[in-house]
Amino acid sequence: MTDCGAEHPESARPRRPADGQGDHAHSLRPDVDGKYLATALGLIVGFLVAEVVLAFVGHSLALLADAGHMLTDAGALAASLVAFRLARRPAAGVWTFGFKRAEVLSAQANGITLLVVSALVAFEAITRLIHPVTVHGGIVVTVAAVGVAVNVAASWVISRGNRRSINVKGAFAHIVTDLYGFIGTLAAGIVIMVTGFDRADSIASLIVVGLMLYAAVRLLRETGRILLEAAPEGYAPVDIVGAITRQPGVASVHDVHVWLITSGFPALSAHVLVRPPAHCHQVRRDLEQLLAERFGLDHTTLQVDHAPDEVLTIGVSSQASQAPPGTDRHQHPA
16 A cells, blocks of 8 residues: 655645634633523522422422423523533643533433433322322412523523524423423313322423433433444435545545534544555545535545555456445445
């Protein structure tokens, strides 16, 4: 294999970013998104204190469940704010990517807390279904109605942030789940006032549990994909490899890796072999432009070398036999 490193002193050029992909820092927008999260956090904490007190006064598990969920909301929003500040730190020393994945860890913590709270609420709700407790429907209706208004306001504030950020998505999932929970609690309170059916409170609590579990699974699945460095959704490695191998001069491509550093920051690395007389550096520049414009991959690391004679021979033989493309990802005829 011939190393192209000495062929040309120019080893890099300014990359042409895809739309919305040129500045990775903009995907976090810490100043703007932080302001929205801080506003939502103030709304949530202010209401949380009053709700906890009234939940005990009214003997309402549904309100207490909502309060517990709002407590995780407050913690999630606070953690998100910390994550945004960490993500702003530049890469230095051993932290070659900076702290960009702090937001991913924050979002995963959000998912875990949702799972824990849902388990606790589910246990208490089932207990109260078996042994119902008298619930003050008037208090439940009043607090739930105010809770709906507060969560609508908080949801609107957070929705103005960058929804591509998994950190913002995690915070938003918390708030929206809470909103649905308050709607269910409001309905339960009305049922209790009209019919005296106290078990409606526990049933509403189980509905909240279901919503929390749904939000938790989605968050954990998405953060798990990032931390395990799976190919991002919408980035099919087969399509990317096919596009690379169809470029003029490319003999084969292997060791292809596509992953997310953090939300809105996709990256790719690959080893590309070119056939003479193709110029390695020109092929690399063409591939960088292709990946940025077609796939939105601006952060790429491409090792480009001349293919050895045996690879070229295999490539010719594969073309002659018309082998189905993609049968061997390590040898892709142009």
